[in-house]
Amino acid sequence: MTYCVGMRLNRGLVFMSDTRTNAGLDNIATAKKMHTWEVPGERIITLMTAGNLATTQAVVGLIDERLKAPADRAPSILDAPSMFQIAREVGRTLKEVIADNKSGQQQSSNTAFGATMIVGGQIKGSPPRLFLIYPEGNFIEASDDNPFFQIGETKYGKPILVRAYDPDMTFEKAIKLLMVSFDSTIKSNLSVGLPLDYVICLTDEMKIGYQARIEEDDPYFTTVSNGWGEALKNAFGQLPEYRFD
Structure with a gap:
């Protein structure tokens, strides 16, 4: 299992993913779930993956192979004319x-190979776009009514996103919000864990704006995690007391 979030803001796109992969409680490892390709000034593309690790690595491997010799290995996501066409190509792959x-x-084992993906970015002359891709290869696009996508273990981290998301928020606030969402998920499910990777794409820059890995000993993440726990306790304590009739 994993947890990834792609978020659309007025300032651009934000992506965050965990790195834990496991095949049982006694076989836990770290694997990169976020992959980025860019042609500075022309296009920036970020892909995040959840599901069967062999499936997701094969998809990323095929995409990379088609970049090495586009004339012989078309189609290439670096030649696609739009983010919509990139989403179609990732879905087909x-x-x-x-x-x-x-x-x-056997038919009963089909779901073992499943995976879902989030792909987003911007191509010069077009606005930033964000897509959620299903195992069947079809996809949906983020909108004002549905401004962020989650894949993997989504249920624990969704409530904070729904309550606190604001399209006008700064990238710094967005990262803080995502840290709270990921912290809630990590505390609820052992199959999600640090380090966390994030990428920020600023509108109309067509390059990586900020990129970093949040390690297990990151002091800011620790502060956010502890502070959020205390804030919840304080907020709960301030609610009116329930009384039996």
Whole structure:
């Protein structure tokens, strides 16, 4: 399991993912779930993955292969004319990999190869766009009514996003909000864990604005985690007392 969030702000796009992968409680490792490609000044693309690790790594591997010699290995996401076409290509590649993995397997084992992905970015001359891609290869796009996407273990971190998201917030506040969302998920599910990766893409810059990894001993994350816990206790204590009739 994993947890990834892609968020659309008025200032641009924010992506955050955890790095934990596990095949049982005794087989836990770290694996990168976020991948970024850029042509500075022309396009920036970020992809996050959740699900079967072999499936997601195969998809990223195929995308990378098609970048090395575009003339021979088309289509390439660096040549696609729009983010919509990039989402279509990622969806086709995901569907292709899952179909190959399922070949020769019994129907009951099909879901073992599943994966979902978030892809977003900007191509010069077009606005930033964000997509959620399903295992079947189809996808939906973020909008004003649905401004962020989650994949993986989504239920624990969603309430804080729903209550506190604001499209006008700064990138710094967005990262703080995502840290709270990830902290809530990490405390509720052992299959999600630090380090966390994040990427910020500023509108019309077509390059990585900020990129970092938040390690387990990160002092700011520790402060946010402890502070959020205390704030919840204080808020609960300030609510009116319930009394039996």
